[in-house]
Amino acid sequence: MEDKKLIFSGIQPTGTFTLGNYMGAVKNWGSLQEEYNCIYCVVDMHAITVRQDPAKLRQNTLNSYALLMACGVDPEKSILFIQSHVRTHAELNWILGCNTQFGELSRMTQFKDKSQRHPDDVNSGLFTYPVLMAADILAYNADLVPVGVDQKQHLELARNIAQRFNQRYGDFFTLPEPYIPKVGAKIMSLQEPTKKMSKSDENPNACILILDDKDTIIRKFKRAVTDSDTEVCYSEGKDGINNLMTIYSIVTGKDFAAIESEFAGKGYGDFKLAVGEAVADHLEPVRTEFARLSKDKAYLKKCYTEGAEKAMKYSQRIVSKVYHKVGFVDR
Numbered sequence: 001m002e003d004k005k006l007i008f009s010g011i012q013p014t015g016t017f018t019l020g021n022y023m024g025a026v027k028n029w030g031s032l033q034e035e036y037n038c039i040y041c042v043v044d045m046h047a048i049t050v051r052q053d054p055a056k057l058r059q060n061t062l063n064s065y066a067l068l069m070a071c072g073v074d075p076e077k078s079i080l081f082i083q084s085h086v087r088t089h090a091e092l093n094w095i096l097g098c099n100t101q102f103g104e105l106s107r108m109t110q111f112k113d114k115s116q117r118h119p120d121d122v123n124s125g126l127f128t129y130p131v132l133m134a135a136d137i138l139a140y141n142a143d144l145v146p147v148g149v150d151q152k153q154h155l156e157l158a159r160n161i162a163q164r165f166n167q168r169y170g171d172f173f174t175l176p177e178p179y180i181p182k183v184g185a186k187i188m189s190l191q192e193p194t195k196k197m198s199k200s201d202e203n204p205n206a207c208i209l210i211l212d213d214k215d216t217i218i219r220k221f222k223r224a225v226t227d228s229d230t231e232v233c234y235s236e237g238k239d240g241i242n243n244l245m246t247i248y249s250i251v252t253g254k255d256f257a258a259i260e261s262e263f264a265g266k267g268y269g270d271f272k273l274a275v276g277e278a279v280a281d282h283l284e285p286v287r288t289e290f291a292r293l294s295k296d297k298a299y300l301k302k303c304y305t306e307g308a309e310k311a312m313k314y315s316q317r318i319v320s321k322v323y324h325k326v327g328f329v330d331r
């Protein structure tokens, strides 16, 4: 690999990503490929921290892989693979777990949220999830991690674990920096705009899925919750409008001032329709490319097999050194 900074990121295999996943992370993954060495993976091992139907998980993992490609991740330019294909992640996970405190894991807000949502299955994988995430990143000594704001706390933990390891065993891991977009780092629910947009929301109108068809996208935006005001302007307390303006700005490239003047004197109805149409049009090529790619199973298999080989080769060098550093006998 050329001497550029290294980017690593991962995404859960939900099969179809939300507009939040897309704007906060995936959309940027493609554009970063020119400037950086990029490594991306579909994190199927993270997914089983909540109960999964095995056949669906397999299908969703393959769909997520194809969808990343449809969103612009090019397996010729980046290393794109499936997490469970590369065993170094699990190996490093164990070592990092032995350098992570129970107390710091207990403070993770995602663990608190998820254990409340699944009280019948608060398994230890859910608790140690952020350690595996640290292993994903540190197995490549990544410099930068492009994520949305909700992953910031996990990333800080990854840095703390790396720092602790370096203190105990001598400088080794790069401390990874979060790479969070200025606009779109937290796309909000269309129904409760003070809450993050999430696929697990019970109300299907709250969340745009990037494979939704045009009519569905427009319908969901038309129903988006706003306020009792009428003016399209970005300001404190107008969470619904602020969120729609953010989304519109990302897909059109217009700044907030340009959006405000475009809709001056027009009502929220016109604005919501324009946002819906702009998002649907923006995502059209993604849907088309996904439909094409997902039929080509042989090509996908070739891509994820080669991706895993490259990821394995890269991370094996690093994890072997970690094994040596902690005092394991060399093989």
Ligand code: TYM
Pocket: 008, 009, 010, 011, 012, 013, 019, 020, 021, 022, 023, 024, 025, 026, 043, 046, 132, 133, 136, 137, 145, 146, 147, 148, 149, 150, 151, 154, 184, 185, 186, 187, 188, 196, 197, 198
């Ligand atoms: P996941 O699969 O929940 O989300 C994938 C990416 O989408 C971002 N995101 C959002 N961004 C803006 N607005 C939203 N509403 C929104 N919802 C989600 C997330 O911040 C994330 O960047 N633990 C990770 C996956 C992971 C990972 C890693 C990430 C595993 N190992 C190593 C980076 C590095 C997760 O569950 O993301």
